[in-house]
Amino acid sequence: MTTDMNADSYVTEDGRTIGPVVMDLKNITLRFGGVVAIKDISFDIREGEIRAIIGPNGAGKSSMLNVISGFYKPQEGEVYFRGSKRPQMKPYQVAQQGLARTFQNIALFDGMTVLDNIMTGRLNKMKANIFQQAIWKGKAEREEIENREACEKVIDFLEIQHIRKTPVGRLPYGLKKRVELARALAAEPSLLLLDEPMAGMNVEEKEDMSRFILDMNDEFGTTIALIEHDMGVVMDLSDRVVVMDYGKKIGDGTPDEVRNNQDVIDAYLGVSHD
Amino acid sequence: MFYREAGDFKTSYKDDNQTFPIRLDRMGYYIVMFVAFCVVPFFVNDYWVNSVFAPFLIYAIAALGLNILTGYAGQVSLGTGGFMAVGAYAVYKLMVAFPDVSIVIHVLLAGGITAVVGVLFGLPSLRIKGFYLAVATLAAQFFLVWVFNKVPWFYNYSASGQINAPERSVFGVIVTGPNTEAWAKYMICLVFVVVLAWVARNLTRGMMGRKWMGIRDMDIAAEIIGVNPLMAKLTAFAVSSFFVGVAGALFFAVYLGAAEAGESFGIAKSFLILFMIIIGGLGSIFGSFAGAAFMVLLPVLLKNVLVGGLGWPTDLAAHLEFMVVGGLIVIFLILEPHGLAQLWRLTKEKLRLWPFPH
Ligand SMILES: Nc1ncnc2c1ncn2[C@@H]1O[C@H](COP(=O)(O)OP(=O)(O)OP(=O)(O)O)[C@@H](O)[C@H]1O
Ligand SMILES: [Mg+2]
Numbered sequence: 001m002t003t004d005m006n007a008d009s010y011v012t013e014d015g016r017t018i019g020p021v022v023m024d025l026k027n028i029t030l031r032f033g034g035v036v037a038i039k040d041i042s043f044d045i046r047e048g049e050i051r052a053i054i055g056p057n058g059a060g061k062s063s064m065l066n067v068i069s070g071f072y073k074p075q076e077g078e079v080y081f082r083g084s085k086r087p088q089m090k091p092y093q094v095a096q097q098g099l100a101r102t103f104q105n106i107a108l109f110d111g112m113t114v115l116d117n118i119m120t121g122r123l124n125k126m127k128a129n130i131f132q133q134a135i136w137k138g139k140a141e142r143e144e145i146e147n148r149e150a151c152e153k154v155i156d157f158l159e160i161q162h163i164r165k166t167p168v169g170r171l172p173y174g175l176k177k178r179v180e181l182a183r184a185l186a187a188e189p190s191l192l193l194l195d196e197p198m199a200g201m202n203v204e205e206k207e208d209m210s211r212f213i214l215d216m217n218d219e220f221g222t223t224i225a226l227i228e229h230d231m232g233v234v235m236d237l238s239d240r241v242v243v244m245d246y247g248k249k250i251g252d253g254t255p256d257e258v259r260n261n262q263d264v265i266d267a268y269l270g271v272s273h274d
Numbered sequence: 275m276f277y278r279e280a281g282d283f284k285t286s287y288k289d290d291n292q293t294f295p296i297r298l299d300r301m302g303y304y305i306v307m308f309v310a311f312c313v314v315p316f317f318v319n320d321y322w323v324n325s326v327f328a329p330f331l332i333y334a335i336a337a338l339g340l341n342i343l344t345g346y347a348g349q350v351s352l353g354t355g356g357f358m359a360v361g362a363y364a365v366y367k368l369m370v371a372f373p374d375v376s377i378v379i380h381v382l383l384a385g386g387i388t389a390v391v392g393v394l395f396g397l398p399s400l401r402i403k404g405f406y407l408a409v410a411t412l413a414a415q416f417f418l419v420w421v422f423n424k425v426p427w428f429y430n431y432s433a434s435g436q437i438n439a440p441e442r443s444v445f446g447v448i449v450t451g452p453n454t455e456a457w458a459k460y461m462i463c464l465v466f467v468v469v470l471a472w473v474a475r476n477l478t479r480g481m482m483g484r485k486w487m488g489i490r491d492m493d494i495a496a497e498i499i500g501v502n503p504l505m506a507k508l509t510a511f512a513v514s515s516f517f518v519g520v521a522g523a524l525f526f527a528v529y530l531g532a533a534e535a536g537e538s539f540g541i542a543k544s545f546l547i548l549f550m551i552i553i554g555g556l557g558s559i560f561g562s563f564a565g566a567a568f569m570v571l572l573p574v575l576l577k578n579v580l581v582g583g584l585g586w587p588t589d590l591a592a593h594l595e596f597m598v599v600g601g602l603i604v605i606f607l608i609l610e611p612h613g614l615a616q617l618w619r620l621t622k623e624k625l626r627l628w629p630f631p632h
Pocket of ligand 1: 062
């Protein structure tokens with residue numbers, strides 16, 4: 001069976017619907033002084049898909065994610081979100097548009113409990129003003145309870161009920177990664193960016209994480225862009241893969257296409273990969 | 275009855291959100307409130323109010339304020355004394371200009387004015403952090419005191435350069451000026467403390483507090499999640515300065531009765547409040563009280579025991595106080611940055627498992 005991936009929307013082999021382009025990056029170039037981290041890269045992310053970005057160390061993957069989340073300002077190129085060009089924005093304004101992310105080096109709030117960390121993910125949903133919050137009545141109290149319920153769903157989904165009230169600083173690495181994912185998921189993002197969600201995990205933890213990513217995409221229809229080094233995981237999870245090397249895009253397509261691309265094999269996968 | 279949650283099931287998120295989730299804590303809180311409101315007022319005399327209760331309650335408000343800024347939002351400030359001065363001079367000008375308006379409103383307005391000043395001096399925090407911000411707030415401290423000394427309008431051109439609190443009353447009870455009775459002084463401070471502590475608790479356990487703590491723990495991540503760092507920092511400065519301003523207003527109007535900026539609100543005040551939150555516990559409401567109590571009681575205790583009991587000279591006792599406080603600051607900073615509040619928490623955690631720790 002062949003699917004027309006250029007159509008406005010299509011159905012994958014496992015029955016998920018991939019919609020139109022949500023995020024379109026056009027000719028992005030990012031420089032740090034003399035270092036060119038991203039060189040004229042264009043690619044898009046479609047509604048409902050799992051999009052992977054792979055490449056060797058220092059290829060510019062994290063920088064790409066930072067451009068998408070508004071943390072780095074590219075010197076050249078444009079970002080289109082849902083069809084319209086995104087103006088210069090602060091990262092918190094990008095978050096308000098429905099983007100959420102995790103970090104390569106976990107960026108949780110160590111002094112706060114797991115629950116409070118996850119609740120911060122919902123800050124764009126909570127509108128009570130400071131005076132309502134000061135007396136903890138009406139809108140403030142109602143919002144706290146409603147959003148707590150939403151967070152509890154995420155907590156159940158990611159199976160972290162037992163550590164709800166634990167300060168994050170005390171958690172082991174694998175659980176921290178999961179809490180960070182929970183915080184991003186709590187925002188109910190329309191686009192979720194994951195920077196190496198499985199780095200440093202053992203096989204079992206990786207399997208759990210893969211399952212969560214697939215379920216998230218399947219159950220909530222979350223569009224996901226992820227960076228990952230584990231080839232097996234990437235090939236299993238993703239619908240389409242962008243390959244970067246030295247800041248350039250050297251491949252883009254389905255896992256099979258990428259696997260058979262000679263440039264990619266030379267640069268990254270190594271000839272010995274079967 | 276054992277000290278634990280077991281058997282005390284929470285059936286709603288509302289219950290789970292309460293300030294004292296453990297029944298015994300809740301009872302302890304009610305007992306403290308009962309004693310504070312219904313027992314102490316009948317027994318306090320001038321000595322106890324002036325040397326213990328009034329300073330403790332007023333410093334607790336200031337410590338709550340600084341803790342919101344430093345402990346919760348992670349922005350260091352050495353300008354607390356200067357902001358207390360703003361509250362004091364604001365309440366003085368208001369009391370004199372509008373004698374018919376209630377002193378309670380004046381104190382709140384003084385807090386509001388201090389909040390505005392605090393936001394102005396908080397603007398550099400958007401650009402600078404840590405040590406450099408501390409220096410900037412230190413500049414605010416000296417600048418504010420200098421202004422209050424230099425501009426006679428602030429002290430209504432009085433010959434002494436001092437400000438004196440006129441007599442004002444609440445519900446017919448005199449609360450400021452030399453004729454104030456001990457219990458009235460105590461009560462007005464107590465009411466302000468209880469209400470403001472409740473507000474601080476509400477703000478810090480809700481979204482505002484999470485934004486502050488997010489900025490404190492990792493400002494870049496907080497911004498990427500959607501916290502507007504400008505708003506988060508400036509609200510922290512505003513709320514904190516409001517508290518500090520109210521403390522300054524009460525300190526002058528209710529406690530001192532007369533004040534002079536450099537003497538009453540100098541840099542020493544800034545450090546005193548900072549020591550309170552370090553010893554009591556950064557990022558803790560309870561810690562603000564514990565620290566204020568500690569710093570107020572320690573000199574009283576040392577004076578009574580060493581000077582009164584053992585007959586030491588006063589200056590020796592005073593020096594010993596410096597040494598004890600200095601040593602404790604070092605110990606707390608190194609060993610227990612979360613202060614007395616954390617020690618209390620650890621004790622309670624142990625107690626929760628007692629008598630079967632495994
Ligand atoms: N803030 C920065 N300042 C200067 N150079 C940077 C900065 N961020 C990234 N770079 C440089 O840009 C290049 C790409 O870095 P990036 O972190 O995007 O790589 P990556 O593909 O995520 O690598 P890894 O797999 O190791 O995470 C590197 O050469 C890096 O040194
Ligand atoms: Mg990276």
